[in-house]
Amino acid sequence: xxxxxxxxxxxxxxxxxxxxxxxxxxxxxxxxxxxxxxxxxxxxxxxxxxxxxxxxxxxxxxxxxxxxxxxxxxxxxxxxxxxxxxxxxxxxxxxxxxxxxxxxxxxxxxxxxxxxxxxxxxxxxxxxxxxxxxxxxxxxxxxxxxxxxxxxxxxxxxxxxxxxxxxxxxxxxxxxxxxxxxxxxxxxxxxxxxxxxxxxxxxxxxxxxxxxxxxxxxxxxxxxxxxxxxxxxxxxxxxxxxxxxxxxxxxxxxxxxxxxxxxxxxxxxxxxxxxxxxxxxxxxxxxxxxxxxxxxxxxxxxxxxxxxxxxxxxxxxxxxxxxxxxxxxxxxxxxxxxxxxxxxxxxxxxxxxxxxxxxx
Numbered sequence: 001x002x003x004x005x006x007x008x009x010x011x012x013x014x015x016x017x018x019x020x021x022x023x024x025x026x027x028x029x030x031x032x033x034x035x036x037x038x039x040x041x042x043x044x045x046x047x048x049x050x051x052x053x054x055x056x057x058x059x060x061x062x063x064x065x066x067x068x069x070x071x072x073x074x075x076x077x078x079x080x081x082x083x084x085x086x087x088x089x090x091x092x093x094x095x096x097x098x099x100x101x102x103x104x105x106x107x108x109x110x111x112x113x114x115x116x117x118x119x120x121x122x123x124x125x126x127x128x129x130x131x132x133x134x135x136x137x138x139x140x141x142x143x144x145x146x147x148x149x150x151x152x153x154x155x156x157x158x159x160x161x162x163x164x165x166x167x168x169x170x171x172x173x174x175x176x177x178x179x180x181x182x183x184x185x186x187x188x189x190x191x192x193x194x195x196x197x198x199x200x201x202x203x204x205x206x207x208x209x210x211x212x213x214x215x216x217x218x219x220x221x222x223x224x225x226x227x228x229x230x231x232x233x234x235x236x237x238x239x240x241x242x243x244x245x246x247x248x249x250x251x252x253x254x255x256x257x258x259x260x261x262x263x264x265x266x267x268x269x270x271x272x273x274x275x276x277x278x279x280x281x282x283x284x285x286x287x288x289x290x291x292x293x294x295x296x297x298x299x300x301x302x303x304x305x306x307x308x309x310x311x312x313x314x315x316x317x318x319x320x321x322x323x324x325x326x327x328x329x330x331x332x333x334x335x336x337x338x339x340x341x342x343x344x345x346x347x348x349x350x351x352x353x354x355x356x357x358x359x360x
Contacts, residue, residue, distance in 0.1 A: 004117070004119075016092055018092055019081060020036060082112060097122045145211075145213070145238065147213075148214070149335075151242070165199070167219060174255070175216075177285055252319055
């Protein structure tokens with residue numbers, strides 16, 4: 001009898017490696033933490049089999065799948081799975097519904113003298129578990145929300161607390177209009193799955209509350225599902241105060257130094273150019289809210305800093321651009337949001353004072 005399991009909690013707590021045999025297009029839409037995609041059918045093969053299933057039924061679809069794969073394809077796929085399992089001996093197998101694809105993969109591995117457990121109900125069942133647990137746990141746990149003006153160092157403060165969840169890290173985005181990384185963001189489904197893992201892990205570590213950063217619904221292209229967000233926003237607010245010169249230094253390091261380095265690694269010949277284009281595109285997206293006069297002032301300041309950097313190799317020329325953006329755009333906007341917010345402010349202080357307050 002084929003080995004099945006539906007102990008989803010153990011998968012999350014142990015961060016079990018997962019062998020995903022769905023098609024690449026399915027994997028890209030969303031997968032689970034520590035999952036690796038080694039498909040039994042490639043995208044085009046899956047499409048053809050799906051058409052055959054719709055027109056001629058299951059038996060004809062399975063026959064076509066076997067014909068498309070053939071013996072050499074079977075051997076190649078099985079060998080890749082065996083290599084993955086050799087490196088991840090505790091791995092568990094899944095397809096979309098825990099049906100034929102993972103069952104066939106399990107059988108082929110058994111023929112190759114290697115047993116593997118597969119997830120009962122597949123991706124769909126595990127995903128539903130994660131969604132339901134996220135909603136339930138976000139209701140149960142209290143939320144402490146670190147707020148503060150842009151560049152205050154809220155993200156830098158989170159690692160000081162073991163019960164913190166870095167939402168921006170899960171979304172792979174810094175949260176602001178200028179927050180895109182050189183590498184692609186997490187998918188929406190991937191973000192939700194990763195957040196569910198974190199919530200489940202924090203609850204089962206015994207924490208009664210979690211610490212998060214004050215975010216809007218959207219973090220780049222990812223968004224926090226409404227019911228989950230509403231649960232978080234029933235929490236208490238802690239405001240981080242940081243002097244302007246420190247905020248400029250924090251923004252400079254993260255959005256200038258680190259960002260230029262990221263783009264240079266991805267685009268070795270044109271990293272600076274790609275970063276500059278991305279930054280100017282982000283600036284253009286907020287032009288309406290800035291107004292033409294401020295937009296043009298910021299655009300000119302950025303171009304001047306870029307010219308000076310190319311001449312002197314000194315990135316500090318961008319600090320004027322940063323400070324104008326903070327003083328004239330981000331600070332008034334955040335102060336207005338806090339004024340209108342219904343969140344209860346339970347503490348205000350600098351980074352060290354907040355650490356002491358929360359640890360006490």
